[in-house]
Amino acid sequence: MPRPRPTADPAVITLEVNGERCAVAFAPHKTLLEVLREDLDLTGTKHGCELGECGTCTVLLDDAPVLSCLVLGLACDGRRVRTVEGMAEGARLHPLQETFADLGAAQCGYCTPGFLLTAQALLDANPRPTRDEIKAALAGNLCRCTGYLKIYEAVELAAARLRGEDAEPARETLYGRR
Amino acid sequence: MLPPFSYVRAQSLDEALAQLGASDTRISAGGSDLLGCLRDEVFTCSKVVSLSRLDALRGIRDDGRGGVRIGALTTIAAVASDPVINQRYPVLAQAARAVASPQLRHQGTLGGNLCQKPRCWYYRGEFHCSRKGGSTCYALAGENQFHCILGGQGCYIVHPSDTAPALVALDATVQIAGRGGTRRVPMARFHVSPRDDIRRETVLEAGEIVTAIDIPAAPRGLRSSYRKVRARGAWDFALAGVALALQFDGATVRAGRVVLSGAAPIPWRSEAVERVIIGQALTPEVAARAGDAAVEGAQPLKRNGYKVPLFRGVVREALLALAQ
Numbered sequence: 120m121p122r123p124r125p126t127a128d129p130a131v132i133t134l135e136v137n138g139e140r141c142a143v144a145f146a147p148h149k150t151l152l153e154v155l156r157e158d159l160d161l162t163g164t165k166h167g168c169e170l171g172e173c174g175t176c177t178v179l180l181d182d183a184p185v186l187s188c189l190v191l192g193l194a195c196d197g198r199r200v201r202t203v204e205g206m207a208e209g210a211r212l213h214p215l216q217e218t219f220a221d222l223g224a225a226q227c228g229y230c231t232p233g234f235l236l237t238a239q240a241l242l243d244a245n246p247r248p249t250r251d252e253i254k255a256a257l258a259g260n261l262c263r264c265t266g267y268l269k270i271y272e273a274v275e276l277a278a279a280r281l282r283g284e285d286a287e288p289a290r291e292t293l294y295g296r297r
Numbered sequence: 298m299l300p301p302f303s304y305v306r307a308q309s310l311d312e313a314l315a316q317l318g319a320s321d322t323r324i325s326a327g328g329s330d331l332l333g334c335l336r337d338e339v340f341t342c343s344k345v346v347s348l349s350r351l352d353a354l355r356g357i358r359d360d361g362r363g364g365v366r367i368g369a370l371t372t373i374a375a376v377a378s379d380p381v382i383n384q385r386y387p388v389l390a391q392a393a394r395a396v397a398s399p400q401l402r403h404q405g406t407l408g409g410n411l412c413q414k415p416r417c418w419y420y421r422g423e424f425h426c427s428r429k430g431g432s433t434c435y436a437l438a439g440e441n442q443f444h445c446i447l448g449g450q451g452c453y454i455v456h457p458s459d460t461a462p463a464l465v466a467l468d469a470t471v472q473i474a475g476r477g478g479t480r481r482v483p484m485a486r487f488h489v490s491p492r493d494d495i496r497r498e499t500v501l502e503a504g505e506i507v508t509a510i511d512i513p514a515a516p517r518g519l520r521s522s523y524r525k526v527r528a529r530g531a532w533d534f535a536l537a538g539v540a541l542a543l544q545f546d547g548a549t550v551r552a553g554r555v556v557l558s559g560a561a562p563i564p565w566r567s568e569a570v571e572r573v574i575i576g577q578a579l580t581p582e583v584a585a586r587a588g589d590a591a592v593e594g595a596q597p598l599k600r601n602g603y604k605v606p607l608f609r610g611v612v613r614e615a616l617l618a619l620a621q
Contacts, residue, residue, distance in 0.1 A: 130304065146301065147301075147302065147303060147304040147345075148299040148300065148301045148302050148304075149299075150299065150332065153298075169336055170333055170336070171329055171333060171397070171398075171400075171401055174398065174400060177400055180403075183374075183403040184399060184400045184403060185400050185403055185404050186329070186400045186401065186404065188332075189328060189329040189332045189333065189401075189404060190328060190332075190404065191304065191325070191328060191332070191345070191347075193304050193306070193347070194325070194328060194347060194349060196306075237399070237400070254531075255399070256399055258398055258399060258531040258532050259397070259398025259399050259400045259401065259531075259532055260398075
């Protein structure tokens with residue numbers, strides 16, 4: 120049986136999305152995920168389990184990674200949101216996007232926006248993470264096709280490039296062990 | 298999609314308390330468990346009262362007597378990274394780091410972690426189980442591999458919190474505000490066993506809000522730890538866990554508390570383990586006897602018998618690690 124349609128009046132909030140202030144009106148029971156995708160047309164943020172288990176809908180809220188399916192849109196009034204659409208600068212990809220592409224850290228790509236933002240929050244706070252710190256930071260993001268090794272390697276390579284090092288992927292990373 | 302509701306962001310604690318009239322008004326602290334429950338239709342909700350503006354309920358402060366007061370809205374991530382908590386109460390810092398995923402630790406609050414609803418898949422699913430007012434616990438004859446081995450009666454959930462066992466071990470107190478004033482409840486009496494009332498998980502009454510958790514000064518010789526075993530290497534709820542807060546005099550345990558997670562419908566203080574270890578040095582032999590004591594009286598269900606040897610081992614290993 121279809122649920123009754125919302126009766127409450129739309130609420131209006133202002134928030135900053137990817138550096139731009141915007142006002143948006145929506146029904147009070149909408150999640151941040153729904154507001155981003157349906158009201159702001161930012162469909163880069165993906166809709167996964169809606170239970171807090173998969174990390175696919177991760178965005179940065181005031182710089183911290185959160186699950187946008189478990190945040191009410193109204194709770195974001197006056198706050199800063201960053202989505203995958205805000206990572207590239209014009210045509211220039213963020214180093215994480217570049218290394219995820221170069222190293223094959225994405226296959227179907229559905230989990231990738233969530234991984235990219237969680238990894239960005241990690242590198243913003245910790246420019247030189249160890250492999251274990253990367254694993255801990257990404258523990259809430261599930262990938263069902265790549266496996267995690269290429270994702271860890273892509274984060275490490277992006278971290279090195281963000282530190283200004285002239286880093287290239289290891290031969291083994293690209294071609295496997297000979 | 299969530300069912301429709303109205304939303305109020307309280308500007309003060311008094312306003313929040315005044316807004317909590319009707320039974321289907323719900324409090325939102327971090328909101329993560331609330332939205333999950335609404336999506337799963339565990340309960341209904343016509344109004345959400347958000348506490349997010351109540352900054353007085355956020356943060357970790359020295360209480361001036363060697364203890365700390367943690368505001369109920371403090372995030373799990375903030376508890377996990379707080380230097381004072383890490384230094385004085387490792388059991389709580391370790392438990393906070395073991396909660397859920399990094400994202401949920403940024404969203405979830407300590408008060409919410411104590412008040413979260415059970416994760417039993419029948420309770421969360423489309424089953425009118427005894428905890429929801431029905432007459433049957435579907436886990437009893439069903440898929441019960443993650444259910445309790447101790448303390449069940451009519452309902453066989455395990456309490457899902459990692460921080461609650463740590464706070465019971467530390468003898469913390471919950472501060473609760475209501476329209477009639479505030480009251481304080483020891484953590485050990487905050488959660489309600491199904492033997493006492495199958496329909497509730499905590500002593501909170503409708504219209505009450507958890508405002509803070511007070512942890513007393515660490516006694517001399519306190520050593521503490523939280524160990525959690527999960528089915529996955531990454532985040533998950535506890536299959537078995539143990540919070541230890543023990544006072545040592547040299548190698549001898551003088552006093553302390555041992556609290557199990559993943560064992561029972563409430564954080565399960567194991568006085569049986571405490572009786573074995575108090576007055577003793579934690580030798581391998583004592584630790585093994587303590588492990589056996591942890592599962593004394595356990596009544597495993599059809600599919601969770603593995604928890605009996607698991608708890609034996611977890612308790613033994615955690616005690617030996619703390620004795621190092």
